[in-house]
Amino acid sequence: MTELLEQAISRLKTLTPNDQNxxxxxxxxxxxxxxxxxxxxxxxxxxxxxxxxxxxAEYHAGKTQELxxxxx
Numbered sequence: 001m002t003e004l005l006e007q008a009i010s011r012l013k014t015l016t017p018n019d020q021n022x023x024x025x026x027x028x029x030x031x032x033x034x035x036x037x038x039x040x041x042x043x044x045x046x047x048x049x050x051x052x053x054x055x056x057a058e059y060h061a062g063k064t065q066e067l068x069x070x071x072x
C-alpha cells in the first residue's frame with residue numbers, strides 16, 4: 001500500500017461510520033466503473049482504433065473546432 005493511501009485511510013478512520021460508508025461506496029463504484037471501461041476497451045480495441053482514426057481525420061480535414069467550456 002502506498003504512503004498516500006495509508007494517509008487517506010488513517011483520516012477515514014476518524015470519520016463517522018456513515019461517512020466512512022459513503023466514501024467507501026464512492027471508491028468501490030469508481031473501481032467498478034474503471035473495470036467496466038477496461039473490459040469494454042479490451043473487447044473492442046479495433047473499434048476504438050477506428051473511432052480514433054476517424055476523429056484524427058476530421059481534425060486534419062479542419063472539420064473540428066476547439067472545445068469551449070462556456071458553450072457547453
